[in-house]
Amino acid sequence: MLPFPGPSSSMEYRHDVDVEELCPVCGDKVSGYHYGLLTCESCKGFFKRTVQNNKKYICAENQECRIDKTQRKRCPFCRFQKCLHVGMRLEAVRADRMRGGRNKFGPMYKRDRALKQQRKALIQASGFRIESSPPVVSSAHQRDFTCTGGLHPDPIFSTIPLTTAQNDRISYQPPSLCTLLPSNSPGATQYQCTSFSNWTIKSEHTNICTSSPRSAAGIYIDSDKVYSRPFSPHGPRMPQLVMEFVRCDTDELQLQNKITARLQQEQSSWEKHRNLSTFGLMCLMADQTLFFIVEWARRSIFFKQLKVTDQMKLLHSCWSELLLLDIISRQVLNSKEDSVLLVTGQEVELSAIASHASPTLASLVQRGQELVERLTILKVDREELACIKFLLLFNPDVKQLEDHPFIERVQEQAEGALLEYTLCTSSQYLGRFSQLLLCLSELRSLSTLAEDYLYCKHLSGEVPCNNLLIEMLHAKHSWA
């Protein structure tokens, strides 16, 4: 048993002098503080040109264009909206065009830097290591699966009859994930920009550098900078990135309805060929959930900026972790102690599972339950779960990533966001963050075991085939 991965697979927090961050406007590399916050060089220049020359832009679409590194040139209107939205300050552009020197934002930049240093020191002091999945050494995974041609036009609604595992091994379909990933629904999940007319620079912002420093739970926090909340001005303050993560989340009710509908469709198709076991039905459920996990990733902030090849590598690496987290989250948020709540809304008695499960499965369920209990005691919330999903997805330990620095930076930002959130919501601050990271480790470890288990079941022909689940089971090992 491998409760925790070995040190070789762990990712330590680096002690770099410069913490690399992402431009809140486009996700490019930050070059320094510009007009009120850390941005990249190009957005700095863009903001300067726009304000200095009093430029007026018009959006050709719905004023909600996605702004990222590759598309930032396409719509200056939405780019400028986003500049304002994330907090770039008009008043930092000098009317007299005087060069050099310092402006009134200097002290604010200094405090922000101090906060970041403090946060970094806290993380280091806590001695955390973010554990990642160890390389899978199970001999069952060493097989070489040859892919042949032929893609499903739409795997989600595919009614191609399911084949047996034996046949699958001979004619394994190539990854359907690659057909799911290319973005083909522009505008579906774009960054929300407030319209310019609705945006007002509040006078309190201009006084920020003269206001007295605030502290929370012994940790200095410049809340105007870190906890700006344009989405919901009346709610509790929380890191903007956490709100963005939550915004990316899938609606549970919608998920339940869609998966139930698809399962009925799949099941009727399957039953024409043979009876489906309970285990098979669970696999179909997991399979359908995977489609939604891919959908979630595809429309998520940062992920959609990645090349499809990197997207596939990340998903192939963390699918089982995300799937397990999905199942576990459901138990934590809708907790009934003696039963497991399925994605379809059905409940299965734990005693029923225990009486039918093999020792391996029983042990997996047991460990899963223990993790649910730990998270329940912690009262983990949606915001924290949303951060954890991003921590799992943006795993910088995945091999041969094209844009590794970007993924590393997102991982760091997600960690930072989770830390800030826990500091801001919990009186035990650092303790809570460490507890959550320990749960994350356990989740990773558990998902590896679950994947091994599933793989063995697949080899014995018990997993319905030609689906995303099978592709994922095969993929991690064919990449290696």
Next chain:
DNA sequence: CTAGCCTTGATC
């Protein structure tokens, strides 16, 4: 128009 690099100058 964009974005990378350069120059400037107040503050430390």
Next chain:
DNA sequence: GATCAAGGCTAG
């Protein structure tokens, strides 16, 4: 003198 966020310059 070093720093670093302003504005400036310019090839692409």
